[in-house]
Amino acid sequence: MSEPTTAGEQGGLSRRRVLGWLGAGTAGALAGGAAGGLIGRATADDATGTVPAAHGAVPFTGAHQAGIVTPAQDRLHFVAFDVVTDDREELVEVLKAWTEAARRMTAGRDAGPEGAVAGSPHAPPDDTGEAIDLPPSELTLTIGFGPTLFTSADGVDRFGLAARRPAHLSELPPFPGDQLDPATSGGDLCIQACANDPQVAVHAVRNLVRLGAGVVSVRWSQLGFGRTSSTTADQVTPRNLFGFKDGTNNLKAEDPSGLDRFVWVDPADSGGDWLAGGSYLVTRRIRMLIEPWDTSSLREQEQTIGRAKGSGAPLGQRGEFDAVDFTARVDGGFAVPETSHVFLAHPTNAGTAILRRGYSFVDGSDGLGRLDAGMFFIAFQRDPETGFVQVQRNLRADALNEYIRHTSSAVFACPPGVRDDGDWWGRALFAG
């Protein structure tokens, strides 16, 4: 747990220095992996109202990238890029610059060595400044490489990477009901920024975008709030915008064998020479048709999901974490309908598991006055084909489909973690 040490150690100001109330207890709580669970709506009812959001720093280096099994933070800024140069060296320079900036920002420092206010008055500051005085807020920055980085959509190997493209990294197949917008799908690169303060996440993305000018161009981006999955056992299961607990049966950080089996790429897997310890990231922007949902009956809603809206318990059970019993019967029928989301998505029936890490979004309203809202679905898996694709194929008859539309889609290979001070995002791919 790297608390930023003294200001000026690396030439910049530590944003946290000003915050005297941040004590060592922060780090202790984080070390226990419990910080995320201390906050949120679950405690809002206790009327304490003063428990600060988790504000410490998440280590940037490690065997795996942070932001995957890290306790899910409350806010997201996700951005996908097109690479606009054909020059491999320029791209590598940006990846190195991004790594250094990410190293600094995740520790609560300014993006550049001069900082937001300490540089020349005649030069644009190398940090944009909106995170001055804000703590690290558990910021994680996670990078991924899209299929088109290896071979462009028109078949060109721009960076000499085609031979290194893992067999599992290809565009997702079309699914029934897809209403994908190509302009907000795909991408050569992505960065997932998660933090407990939206301004910290936005600050990180904004500064990385600046550093990439002329080399990468933002293709699309998505803001999210209110994590819709818990990724550790200590986190309370949150509710999505349909009002249901979501992610009860998610893969969790405390299940290392499950993670090795379903999330982390193995050295023996295709592309394992550079991708081992990494994972595949699938995103789907899922618009929720809020108004029809809100006017459907409670029974219809619960039958669609397969859980009780209040407790989150599987239908026919009492507690949220009670095992789903697909044989339980109520009033002569199955308690959990065979068309319900839980029935079809459950690992028992999907035959696989994925680590979900999605966020709710509300992008204002559409032109007809309806809420443009939904879930920005994020899943990590060892192989998209046996992960998301397999789950999604199984959802063909999902009753929930009546209330949702998938409007964007992307897949990325996320390399393993940055090992040390000399390491950088993608080193094993580009230098190996």
Place this chain on the structure above:
Amino acid sequence: MSLPDHRPALLPALALAGLTIALTAACGGSDETAGGETPADTIAVAAGDDACEVDATEIPAGTHEFEVTNEGSRVTEFYVYAEGDRVMGEVENIAPGLTRSLLVELPAGEYETACKPGMVGDGIRSPLTVTGESAQLSEDESLAGAAVDYQRYVQSQTAALTERTAAFADAVRAGDVEGAKALYPVARTYWERIEPVAEIFGDLDPLIDGREGDQEEGQDFTGFHRIEKALWETGDISGMGPYADRLQQDVAEIVALADETTLDPLQLANGAKALLDEVATGKITGEEDRYSHTDLWDFAANLEGSQAAVQALRPYLEEADPELVAEIDERFAETEAELGQYRAGDGWVLHDQLTQDQLKGLSDSITALTESVSRVAAVVADR
């Protein structure tokens, strides 16, 4: 365009800077004066639609007179460039059949001459070697030279601005809608190239280039855009005579002021960046020429003006930060290439015919260029 007084950093240089340069004395006599002294010789230039024949390839250091005759069918321009397209001298707006002269002082070095028939593109280029001793300039001398270089550039632009605005106003007064439409983006080109200077005169800028709705309460909507609206929206310019008169007067006033103004190096650096901001905020969005959609003419002019300001600083920057110079060169070239895709004849594709993808490509290249150019000011300030 811009609202008055929003850029307080751009103040008349003489009030700010320690530079004292006598510049304007030399600009009285000849047609287009750049250097100052009596020329050593006269070099004939035959400028055609496809040729640019300069009657010398090697000349001694000193002041020379180029006599440029337009033998082609299109309006042309003639430039003498130092490395990196730093403008040493130029003569604009040479109509077919006309001869105009350019006085330019050239230290020893390698140069290029260029004719630009139709006034677009890189032009038809030839190498020009100037022999003799080349003095090594100190940093202060390089920066002082930047101010002189840029003022020379401004004066070449204001001369053309005056003429082209007069031609535009004449067409408007004559009720010649098609003629006025053709001249509108051309006259604006000279304006847009030197906007950092024009904006110093906060009162005049909005009168000449204000957009509808920018006026203060009780102030009339005047200038280029008032006439643009009539030309393209209704096609009825019968009431535009007084606005044409007023535009011509205001331009004459600002030209007289601009010719006397020297920008200090920091203002040049900030002006170069400000011109790119103009592109990003006004041209890519199509706000500037909302009736005519001739925004790409202004885009090109802003880009050229920005490059002229940076290139004036080039001798200093090459010593102080050669890597930045290389990056800026590359990004100017990339932006020109991006924009070059939308050339149409002697002009440009209209803004409302560009797709979102095309605009994004233009926007990306300007964003990258701006990141680089925004670093020039600190390099200049660090001297």
